[in-house]
Amino acid sequence: MTTLAAAVASRLPTGLVASAAVALYPRFEPELRRLADFCPPGTTAVDIGGWYGPWSHRLARRCAEVVTIEPVPHLADHLRRTLPSNARVVQGAATDRAGSTVRLWFPEGDHGDRGVSSLERRDIHAHCVEVESLTVDGLGLRGVGFVKMDVDGAEVAALRGAQELLRRERPALLVELESRLGPIGPAVALLTGQGYAGWVLAGRSWRPLAGFDLPGHQARTEHLVHQGLLRRALPRRERYINSVLFLPEGRRPGV
Structure with a gap:
């Protein structure tokens, strides 16, 4: 299910949506406002699933x-034009x-503007394009302090392709996990x-995932996902949580 705002996004100028x-x-x-809690300054960050680049x-x-x-080809082109040097x-x-x-x-x-494209086909998907596959390990990155991943259900394959980097660099990871898209286990x-x-x-406050019922929380608050960007940005008592921060054992957010 997509929101009206998401449907309109594909008809608006790319610059406006971005x-x-x-x-x-x-x-x-x-x-995104709490980068200081987990992203070391001056390091390399990897943004997997850039979309419009927030x-x-x-x-x-x-x-x-x-x-x-x-x-998504046209989103990658947009990011090349608009991201800092x-x-x-x-x-x-x-x-x-x-x-x-793949x-x-x-x-x-939709052609990628809604931010719900995926390598895993779901009932909302109707057409596809062939894109080149890659592994994070194959990029040969060094000095990585943080990885953000938003791949709509294809997390396991993306993580497997980054095993060497995780072992060598031990970066913090922020992974979007949604039980409505598939098991997060x-x-x-x-x-x-x-x-x-x-x-x-x-x-x-940051809470350990082990003591937090993420699937239960998401089931209770899923209705918020189907609201538009503007409405979701309004202050509210509860929000839909789908981002999980993973840190090497013994490390805590903000320390």
Whole structure:
């Protein structure tokens, strides 16, 4: 199910939609305002699933370099034109194999602007394009302090393609996990096996994922997902939480 705002987005000028996304995202994704809690300054950040760049823009202010991975061709072109000079855009889909093509699925009438494209086909998807696949490990990055991942249900494959980087660099990761798109257990188990522990920003405080019923919370607040950007940005008592921060065991947000 998509919102009216999401449907209209594909008909508005790209620059207008991008400006709205960059301006409004920190209001309903407060993790973006809390970079100091987990993103070391002066390091390299990786933004997997850049969309219109709300995370890449903010990360570029804090980090020495930002590498943005975006599979949708026209969005990757837009990011190359609009991101700061310390951001590098790589067009492709992050998965566990490189050098091949994969199908990227979109809803009817959408070409990536709604932000719900995925390598995993769901009932909302109607058509696809072939895009190049890549692995994060294959990019040969060094000095990575933070990775943000928004791949709409294809998290496990993307994480498998970054195993060497996680082992070597031990970066913080912020992964969007939604039980409505599929079980979140496999991605959590993969990262737990790598020595990571999950945290969620509930209210103003970080809480351990192990003591937080994320699927239950998402089931209770899913109606908020189907509201438009402007309405979701309004102050409210409760929000829909879908971002999980993973830190190496023994490390806490803000420390």
